[in-house]
Amino acid sequence: MHDGITVGARLRALRRWRQMSLAQLAGQADLSVSFLSMAERGLRSLDRRSHISALAGALRVSETELVGGPHLGRDPAQSDPHAVIPPIRLALQTNSLVAPAAERARPLDELVAEMVEIEAHHQACDYVAVGRALPDLLDELHLHAADPADEAAYRVALETLVEACTAATFTSKDLGYPDLAHLAAVRAEEAAAILDDPVRLGQAAFCRVHTMPRVGSWNRTLAAAERAAEALQAHATGTRGQQVLGMLGLSASLAAAVEKDADRARSWLSEAAALAVHQPDTPDENWMSFSTTNVRVWDVAVNVEYGERGGAVLELASRVDESKLTGAPDRQTAGRRGRYAAFLADVGRGLARDRKTQGQAERWLLRAEYAAPQWIRNHKPVQEAVAVLYTQAHARATTRELRGMVARMGIPH
Template sequence: MHDATTIGARLRVLRRWRGMTLAQLAGQAGLTPSFLSMAERGLRALDRRSHISALAAALRVSETELVGGPHLTKDPVQSQPHAMIPDIRAALLINTLTAPATDRARPLVDLVAEMERIDHSEYKHTQVGSALPSLIDELHVHACAPADEAAYRVALETLIEAFQTATFTSKDLGYSDLAHIAAMRAVEVARILDDPISSGKAASLRIHTMPAGSRDATLIAAEQAANDLESKAADNTGVQVLGMLTLAASLSATVIYNYNRAEHWLDQAEELAGRIPDTPTDNWGAFSTTNVGVWRVALAVERGQTGGNLLQLANRVDEERLAGRRGRRAAFLSDVGRGLAREPRMRGEAVRWLRRAENVAPHKIRNSAAVRETVGSLLSRAVSTAGGQELRAMAARMGVPH
C-alpha cells in the first residue's frame, strides 16, 4: 500500500481493502462522498491532520498506512537525510540509563557545546547525521557514571535536548514510530530529573508524537501538561516551554474541530510570547511572538482557510526573524502555499509559495507528505503552463508522477 504515491491513491486502496463504499467511509469520517471521490482521484489534497486522523480511525489503520512511510527518490537532497536514521535508531534503542552502548566519552562540557551547535544549526538534518548518534551514546556514559550530582543532571538535561532533535528529525522524514520512541526516552529522563521544565519539554515531545487513535487523549494530555507548568514557569525558558505546550494544545483542539478551545490556547500562547524576547532562533522550540504568528497560519490552514484571509495572517509574520530557523520558515511558507492551492484562482500564487519553501529548506520540503500531496493535486488539475513547469520540476524532485 505504501507504493501508491499520493494519500488519495492509498485511500482508495485501503477503502477497497476494507470493503467500504465512499458513502460509508465518508459517513464514518465526517466528510462528504464527493470530497473523498475527488481526493482519491488526486483532484483534492488530503493534507489536513483532522481529515487524515478521521479517515485513519474510520479505516482502522495507522496514519502512516494512509499517509505512507518514508518516500525515497533519486534526488540526493531528498534521500540523503534518510541514511542517518539507522544510526539514530540504534542510539535510541541500544542505550539505557544503566548501560551505555560505549564505554568512552568526551568531556561533558564538550558534549553540551555540541548539542547547542546542533540546536542552532540552520540545516539540522545535515548536522544530525554525523553528530547526534554518538552524542546520545556519550551522554549515556556520563549519565551512567557521573562525576557528581550536578554533572548527572546536566547529562540528563542534555539528553532531553538530544531526544528532542531525534524526535523531530525522525518525524520530518516520516519515521513516526521512531519519533515516538525518542519522545518516550525524553519522558523517561524527565521522570528522573523531576523538575517542571524538563517534564514540560518531554510532555511536548510526547504530545507531538501521539497516534491518531488518541485524538481526544492528545488534547487532554496537552492541556494537563500546560496547566501543570503554568504556575511554575518563572523564567524565560519556563515561559517558552509553557508556550509550546499551549500551541500543542491549540493544534490538538483544532484536529478534533474544537475551534473555540483552539482559539483559547492560541490566545494564551500570544500572551505568553509577549513576556519574552521575540527571538525564535534563540528560544526553546522557537517559541516567540513570531512563532505564534506562524502557528496561527498553520492552524488556519488546518481549519481549511484560504485566499485573502490566509494571506493577511501570513503577511503579519516577520520572515526575517525566522532566518535562523530554516525548517520553521519553510514550514510556514509551505503552509501558506498549501492553503492557497485549495482556491482555483490562487493556484499560481500557491506554486510560488511552495517553491520559496523548497528553496529555504529543500531537504524538509521534499520529504513532506503534505506538500507532496498538494503538488500531486495541483498537477492533476493541470494549472497554467508556467505553473505546470514549476510543479513538474518539484514533482520530479519529490517522486510524484508527472
C-alpha cells in the same frame, strides 16, 4: 517510490480493499461524498490532520498506510537524510539510563558544546549534519548519565540528554519514522523524570505530545498537552519555562483545531500570545522559536487545519514579519529555517485549495522547499499539495518549476 500520486489514490485502493462504498466511508469519517470522490481523483487535497485521522480510523489502518511511508527518491536532499535514521535508532535502542552501550566518552563540556551545534543544524532542518554527530553524542551522554557520583555533572548530562533526545525526536518525526520519534521522546521523559525539573519535564512532554499516535487519538493528544501545560503553569517563572509553556499551549491549540473545537483552539492561542508578549520577538534565539512571530505562524497553521484557503490565508500570512524568521542575511543558513519553511508550506497548502490562488501556492511551496529542502521534500502534506496541484494541472501546460518540484519529491509524473 510512491504507490500512488496522491493520498486520494491510496484512499481509493484502501477503500476498495475494505469493500466500502464512498457513501459508507464518508458517513463514518464525517466527510462529504463529493469531497472524497474528488480526493480519490486527485482533484482535492487530503492534507488536513483531521481528515487523515478520520479516514484512517474509518478504514482501520495506520496513517502511514494512508499517506505513504518514507521512501527514497533520486534527489539527494530528499533521500540522503534517511541515512541518519539507522545510527540514531542504534544509539537509542542499545542504550538505557542504567546500561549504557559506550565504554568511553569525551569530557562533558565538549558534549554540551557539540549539542549547541547539533541544535542549530536541527532547527535548520539539516538532518544530514545532525546525523553526523547525534548518534555518538547519544552514546556518550548515556555513559555520563549512568554515573551519579558527581551530582552536578550528572544533572548536566541528563539535561543535555533531554536536548539530544528532542533533536532525535523531531528528526525522526520529520522524516517519517514515528516509532523512533516515540522512543526518543520516551527517553527524554525518563531523563527529565530523574531531574525532577518542571521545565525539563515540560520539554519532554512537548516531545511526547508530538509523537502520540494520531488515528482516533487527537483528543488524547489535546488532553496530554493541556495536562503538561497545567503542570508547568506554576513553575514557568523564568524565560525558558515560559517558552516551554507557550509551545505546549500552541500544541494544544492545534490539537483542538483537529478536534474541531474552535473556541478551545482560540483560547490556547490567546494564552500563548499573552506569554509571547513577555519574550523577545527573536525566534532564532528562543526555545522552539517561541515568540510573538511564532504565535502568528501557528495561527496560520491552526487556520489551515480548520480549512481556510485562498485570500483568508494570505491575510493571516500578512501578519507575520518574515524577516523575524529568516534573520540577518549572513545568518540565514543557520537560523530557524524549519519554522520559516513550515510557515511558507502552510500558506502554500492553504492557497493550493483555491483555484484563484493556485498559481501563488506554487511560489510559496517553492520558497518553503528552498528554505528547508531536506524537510520539505519529505513532508507528507506538502507532497500531497504538490501532487494534487500537478494532477489538476496535468491536462494543461504545467510550469517548469512545478514539474521540477514533483521530480525532486519522487512523485510519479
